[in-house]
Amino acid sequence: MTSENEVSKLEIIRHSAAHIMAQAVAELFPGARLGIGPAIDSGFYYDFELPRPLVPEDLELIESKMVEITKKNQPFLCQTLSRHDAVNLFSGQPYKLELINDLPDNEEITVYRNGDFVDLCRGPHVSHTARVKAFKLLSIAGAYWRGDEKNPMLQRIYGTAFPSRSELDEYLTSLAEAEARDHRKINKQLNLFVTPEEVGGGLVIYGPKAGRIRTIIEEFWRRAHYDNGYELLYTPHIGRSNLWETSGHLQNYRDIMYSPMDIDGQDYYVKPMNCPFHIMFYKSQMRSYRDLPLRWAELGTVYRYERSGVLHGLLRVRGFTQDDAHIICTPEQIDNEINEVLRFSFDMWKVFGFTDLKLFLATRPEKAIGTEEQWQRASDALRRVMDAQGLAYSVDEGGGAFYGPKIDIKVRDSLGREWQMTTIQFDFNLPERFDMVYTGQDGQEHRPYMVHRALLGSWERFFGLLIEHYAGAFPVWIHPTQVAVLPIADRHVEYANQVSSELKQSGIRVTVDDRSETVNQKIRQAQLDKTPYILVIGDKEIEKGTLAVRLRTGQQRFGVTIKEFKATIKDLIEQRRNDLPL
Structure with missing residues (x-):
C-alpha cells in the first residue's frame, strides 16, 4: 500500500471522491461494470460500462447521491485479500478481474470498502467520506478500456474536488473563464480559421485575419533569427523512403507517418520532421571546424497522423508548421550555443507578453541510444548552462527522447495555465545514422553535436495559445486591423x-x-x-x-x-x- 506521506493531500481527496462517485453510480445504475478511477492533475475520473448512455442531466443526479454518501460519514476501510478471494469478490466485474489477473503473483491485493461499496485499490483514502467536502462533476466522455481502441468503449465521468468550498469555487470560476477563452469558441466570433471535414480532420485553413497575423509574426520571427546568427532553409514536403529509413522514422515513427506515395516506382513519404533535409544540406559538402557552429532554421510544415479522437482545434492537428532549427557545432561550442538558445527563447516569449516560464531538464529514458558517457556529458552541459544563469529548473527523470536529453520550457498564460512550448534537444541518433562529420584542427574527422530547437513549438499550438491568452484581443502590433x-x-x-x-x-x-x-x-x-x-x-x-x-x-x-x-x-x-x- 502507498502511505499518505507519499501522496499529496489533494490527490487523496480526489481519489476518494472518485470512489464516492463510483459508489453513487453503482447505486443509481444496478449492474454497472467498473473500470478505473484515478486522481489526475485537474481532479479525477472514473470509467464505467453502463446499461444506457449518460446524459448531462445525470451528473446532477450522481452528484446528489454523492452528497448523501458523504453525509453518512462512512469510513474507508482497507482490506488485504488473497488472489482467490479477490477473484470471487469481483466475479461480476470483468474489468476488475482483468486488472487482478495482470497483477504479479507475489503482489499484495488490497480493496477499500465504504458502506456497501468495495473497490480494488491500493489507496490511500481519507478516513471518512465526510472529509470529501467540496466536489463537482464536470463532463462525460468516451474512453476505450485501458486506452486501446480495440477494447470496449466505456463512459468516463470527469470531476474535481478540493479541500474547501472556496478553493472549488475559485477553480470553477477559472474553468468558466478558460471555457470563455477557448480558441475554438473565439474563432467562431473572429472567423480566423476553418477545419472542414471535406479537407480532412486536423488540417487547418487560415482566413485573411489569421493570414495577416501569421505574416506579421513570421516576418518578426525571420528578422529575429537573422539577427541572432541563424540562416533560413526551405525544404521539400516529401522525401524518398530511404531518407526515412536512414533517419529511423520508418522503424520508430511509422504509426504517425502517412502512407507512402508511389512516384516512378519509388516510395515517397510526406515529412513528419524537417531534420533529415537539414542534414542532407550539411552533407552536400565537406565541413570544417571553421564552418561551425551552423544555425539553420525553417518554418517547415510537417504532417503526422493523429487519431481522430485526439484532434483538438489548433492544439492537436495533423499538419502543422514548426519554428524549427538545428544547431550543428563542436563539443567545445555546445555550452555557448545552449546559453544563446535559452536567451533567445526568453527574449522571444517576452515580446509576446509571456514572462512566467518554467524549465525542465529531461534525462535519459529507459530505452535510449548512445553511451552513458555521452548522456552524462550532454546532461551536464544543459545543467551547467542553467546553473550559470541562476535559472530554477526541475528534473524530469527519464523524460528525454531516446536520442538525447533536453530542456523543455513551459509558459504560463493569463489564466495561470502552463503550456509546453519550447524544446532544446540533444541528438546522438541522427549524426551517427547519417555519418555527419567535420574536419577538426587536427585534420581528422570528428562527429559534430546536433541540437534540435523549437522556440514557439508549432505555429498552430502557438496561435491557439495566443488566442486564449489574449481572449482574441491581440496586441496592436499583431492585430489584423489596428x-x-x-x-x-x-x-x-x-x-x-x-x-x-x-x-x-x-x-x-x-x-x-x-x-x-x-x-x-x-x-x-x-x-x-x-x-x-x-x-x-x-x-x-x-x-x-x-x-x-x-x-x-x-x-x-x-x-x-x-x-x-x-x-x-x-x-x-x-x-x-x-x-x-x-
Whole structure:
C-alpha cells in the first residue's frame, strides 16, 4: 500500500471522491461494470460500462447521491485479500478481474470498502467520506478500456474536488473563464480559421485575419533569427523512403507517418520532421571546424497522423508548421550555443507578453541510444548552462527522447495555465545514422553535436495559445486591423477616408465602416472584432480636425490630433508593446 506521506493531500481527496462517485453510480445504475478511477492533475475520473448512455442531466443526479454518501460519514476501510478471494469478490466485474489477473503473483491485493461499496485499490483514502467536502462533476466522455481502441468503449465521468468550498469555487470560476477563452469558441466570433471535414480532420485553413497575423509574426520571427546568427532553409514536403529509413522514422515513427506515395516506382513519404533535409544540406559538402557552429532554421510544415479522437482545434492537428532549427557545432561550442538558445527563447516569449516560464531538464529514458558517457556529458552541459544563469529548473527523470536529453520550457498564460512550448534537444541518433562529420584542427574527422530547437513549438499550438491568452484581443502590433474608422453619417465619410489614408501612409492597418448602420451598431461590430482603436467621426471632429478615440474596452478620449494618435500607434507597433494606451 502507498502511505499518505507519499501522496499529496489533494490527490487523496480526489481519489476518494472518485470512489464516492463510483459508489453513487453503482447505486443509481444496478449492474454497472467498473473500470478505473484515478486522481489526475485537474481532479479525477472514473470509467464505467453502463446499461444506457449518460446524459448531462445525470451528473446532477450522481452528484446528489454523492452528497448523501458523504453525509453518512462512512469510513474507508482497507482490506488485504488473497488472489482467490479477490477473484470471487469481483466475479461480476470483468474489468476488475482483468486488472487482478495482470497483477504479479507475489503482489499484495488490497480493496477499500465504504458502506456497501468495495473497490480494488491500493489507496490511500481519507478516513471518512465526510472529509470529501467540496466536489463537482464536470463532463462525460468516451474512453476505450485501458486506452486501446480495440477494447470496449466505456463512459468516463470527469470531476474535481478540493479541500474547501472556496478553493472549488475559485477553480470553477477559472474553468468558466478558460471555457470563455477557448480558441475554438473565439474563432467562431473572429472567423480566423476553418477545419472542414471535406479537407480532412486536423488540417487547418487560415482566413485573411489569421493570414495577416501569421505574416506579421513570421516576418518578426525571420528578422529575429537573422539577427541572432541563424540562416533560413526551405525544404521539400516529401522525401524518398530511404531518407526515412536512414533517419529511423520508418522503424520508430511509422504509426504517425502517412502512407507512402508511389512516384516512378519509388516510395515517397510526406515529412513528419524537417531534420533529415537539414542534414542532407550539411552533407552536400565537406565541413570544417571553421564552418561551425551552423544555425539553420525553417518554418517547415510537417504532417503526422493523429487519431481522430485526439484532434483538438489548433492544439492537436495533423499538419502543422514548426519554428524549427538545428544547431550543428563542436563539443567545445555546445555550452555557448545552449546559453544563446535559452536567451533567445526568453527574449522571444517576452515580446509576446509571456514572462512566467518554467524549465525542465529531461534525462535519459529507459530505452535510449548512445553511451552513458555521452548522456552524462550532454546532461551536464544543459545543467551547467542553467546553473550559470541562476535559472530554477526541475528534473524530469527519464523524460528525454531516446536520442538525447533536453530542456523543455513551459509558459504560463493569463489564466495561470502552463503550456509546453519550447524544446532544446540533444541528438546522438541522427549524426551517427547519417555519418555527419567535420574536419577538426587536427585534420581528422570528428562527429559534430546536433541540437534540435523549437522556440514557439508549432505555429498552430502557438496561435491557439495566443488566442486564449489574449481572449482574441491581440496586441496592436499583431492585430489584423489596428484601427476602425466609423463615420456617423454620409457627410462624415470623406473626412473618415482622409484619416484612413493618412494612417495607412504610416503603415497602420485601417478599415472604414461606411455602412448604412447606426454608429452604435458600428461600434458594437468593431468591439466584437476586438479592434484595438475605434475612431468615431462626426461634425465636431471635422470642424476641429481632430479625432474621437475609443478603445475596444469602451474607454474614450476626445479632441485627439491625428499627429498625436499616429505617434501613439507607431510607437506601439515599433516597440511591439502589449498594452493599449488611450
